[in-house]
Amino acid sequence: MIGRCFLSLVLGFVLSTFSLTLLPDLGRIAGPLVCTGTLEPGPRVHGLHYRCITDEGQAFTVAPDQVAFRAIPLTAAALTIPAYVLLRKREAEARRAEQAAEADLAKAVPARAEVLRVMQNANLKRQILLRAAELKLVLWVQPPNGRPYEAQVAWIVEEDGLAWMRIGAVVPVRINPLRPQKVYPAQPWAHYAWWG
Numbered sequence: 001m002i003g004r005c006f007l008s009l010v011l012g013f014v015l016s017t018f019s020l021t022l023l024p025d026l027g028r029i030a031g032p033l034v035c036t037g038t039l040e041p042g043p044r045v046h047g048l049h050y051r052c053i054t055d056e057g058q059a060f061t062v063a064p065d066q067v068a069f070r071a072i073p074l075t076a077a078a079l080t081i082p083a084y085v086l087l088r089k090r091e092a093e094a095r096r097a098e099q100a101a102e103a104d105l106a107k108a109v110p111a112r113a114e115v116l117r118v119m120q121n122a123n124l125k126r127q128i129l130l131r132a133a134e135l136k137l138v139l140w141v142q143p144p145n146g147r148p149y150e151a152q153v154a155w156i157v158e159e160d161g162l163a164w165m166r167i168g169a170v171v172p173v174r175i176n177p178l179r180p181q182k183v184y185p186a187q188p189w190a191h192y193a194w195w196g
Contacts, residue, residue, distance in 0.1 A: 007087060008087055012078075013073075015083070016078075019075060021048070027064075027067040027068070033070045034070060038052070050064060108184055109143075109174065109176075111143045112170055112171070113140060113141045115165060115166065117137065135157050138152050139152075141173065141183055153183045155190050156193050171186075
């Protein structure tokens, strides 16, 4: 929960900074803190510019950093709660998907599958973090008691197992006969991508 709160706060600050850069009008929320009149964004020639127009009609320039240092925390505070709710929802969805995959795997039986096609998913960040590749595979599954069939799956394959992932290779798998399209790897160097 603390990690989610921290990430929500960071996301709020990043989004508010990005939003202020794209939409200088958001700086108006800092108006009462930096100006006794109306705060208006000026023309964007070389970055952000703001001016304060007093009730008497006088205009003077307000430093953009004064506006940013007040507008960004206010906007971030407004964005942190929606970011927290969104992160919590995504975590709950991921947890449900992982639990469904674990329950499915508990009923799975051993089988064999031939690799027909290998495609690498382009999620480089996840691959760097896991020191593994996320592969989309087309498999020809041969269940112990049934007709062979084709299935498309996403697996996380660790560096040690990448050599096995080639066209024509036959790998041991596990399948739930009630849900045959979910094909789970039966090797320690591969894992089912339950978020896929």
